[in-house]
Amino acid sequence: MDIESIEALRGALDEGVPLGRLRLQGLDLTDDAALLTGRDVEGLVVLGGRLPMPLARYLTRHGAVVLPPAPHAPVDPYRGHVYTPDELYAGLTEHGYGATPDARAYAWSRSASLRHDAYVAVLRATHDVAMEDALDGVLRGHPVVGVMGGHALRRDDSAYAEAAGLAHRLARHGLVVATGGGPGAMEAANLGALAPDEPALTDALRRLGAVPSFVPDIGAWAALGLEVRADLLARRPADAPQTCSVGIPTWFYGHEPPNVFCDHVAKFFSNAVREDGLLSRSTAGIVVLRGAAGTVQEVFQAVTPRYYADDDSELSPLVLVGVEHWTVTMPVWPALRALAADRRMASALHLVDSLAEAAQIVSAHHLGR
Template identity: 60%
Template sequence: MSTPADLRSALVRHRSLQGVRIQDLDLRPYENLLLGRDDLEGLVVLGGQVSHELASHLRLHGALVFPSDSGAPINPYRSSLYQPGDLYQGLSAQGYASTPDALAYAWSQDASIARDVFVSLLRAIHDDSMTDALTDFLDGLPVVGVMGGHALERGTPDYDAAAHLGHAIAESGHIVLTGGGPGAMEAANLGAYTGDSARLEDALRQLAAVPSFRPSIDAWARLAMEVRTEIREGRLRDGSTGIRSVGIPTWFYGHEPPNVFCGGIAKYFSNALREDALLARCDAGLVVLPGAAGTVQEIFQAVTPLYYAPDDEHVPPLILVGVEHWTTTVPVWPALRSLADGRTLATVTHLVDDVRDVPALLTDGN
């Protein structure tokens, strides 16, 4: 249970609480009802607000109660996706180093707790909760993944092209899913976030003033938050509604800050879980912009299930953008063609030079 309504319904209807999981809820309004229950064997309470009296009662009757104050810089029991303001809290006043995002990365790298089993458990609970929240968030929605390198700078033609790609995909009714970081990922999320193309041009011009998160994450993130606020509050408003994109970053890559243009952010401690969460949900297609090692890893991780897919199974399109990059600079395309020979994979794998060719290929593949 992760909503007050779920808990209230269970208590009012006197449903058994044995084996139930209660996650990140304030139990104080229900304390008297819970104190009157003894069918608590196997109940697990993950964080939230629990008085000492109630915690003692729950444990006495066989429940497992995880402490709310875990010592972690973020809430490991969180039951919903992050919003940019959650991760960048304190950015304006104290700088990036003081934000929950930066503190969580430092916590993940702290050698003094590297073998602390409770810390490992908290990180695992957090990542599992992110997966659950992501599943609920994307339930039933068609998702197109956009992958690409973090080094792509604002103000460049390739950055602008990635933003227009994200815009076009979102306008077609798909959710844009990225790795949630800077560069090509930020551009795609920005394009999806800004639903009107003229307003998108304004945002691109503003962001070009700080091209990269290097050397200063502070300046990069502050400008992005300002632009995001303008889009949301009306100065760049485009009339779009609903969730148009999601980012899935990781603290494993601590040098890559999350971008702020996602409608929701599922951030993971485990990069392996993050990669699986990212690629497994691209049910309407995967678009890969130029990138380096991390992007190459994502290509072949995505190709594996496509390679082994039965002939009668629907296989979403895989579209690589950048002929010279993927044939010469990083020669992935020849390997893909060799793997795809004689398989369904051959019919859904594409290489284009212009992002404007992508929407039609996504439509043809679905």
């Protein structure tokens, strides 16, 4: 049982849960050492947080596992919750992008002196496991549609506005929009899901065009995004869902900063863990917009479980948008059709030119379940 607050720890103790079943994540036990002192703590695992020295000695001498904090890491590897855009971009206005937790985490992950450090590798892996658990907590019970697409799409491109409109329609049908959490088409989808209505989305698109790309200035791109996001949140009705979209980016692609329009950001050090987590959680279907190598990789990762699905599995739709792009520019569609021949997954594959048609396919599947 993961325990992420003192209140949750008190509750578990009141219910008589054996301490050996608990995993304490990032708790400040400075003033609450008495909760654990004198108890049977064998098997208890304490991940980071703050412990008074007498308590730390008691725990280790009586069979608990205590993993100390990592003060030199730019992120808490034991954190029990996902990120917010404001958290990742903290300090942006005062000190520039390079000083933000997001930029510092990327530098830490790519440092030549740390790349083969076994301890740092354990911290990064621990962080990603904790992030997966936190993401599961956010998405549990929600139907999720993945929207995939390239990072190079500019904010002032008509295709950006179309992608935002697609996600806006999907979110209004009760679906949580999940993206790779980066710029371009991913940002457009998170923006569309966040916008409370079409006039708000239109206004946001107009304003964002003033800084159309994160190249060459990530700071200006993110700062404008944060301003627009704050205004959209202020216009969100009190009874609106608080989880319209999530972003699932990775520090592996350091040149792709996270966009700020997600309600929640689950950022990973491992791109492999991130890719699998994004696709496997898109239970209501996947819409693939125009993209290049990274998007092509996601297409085939999404196809594999559909290809090997057994007869009892429900196959959610995989919709590729852009007939010419996916048959000529990036000829993925012929390969998909060849794989799908005489298999159940053929009915789950769709190639369309219209984003409205893509939204209709996914929404009809969701509403018909």
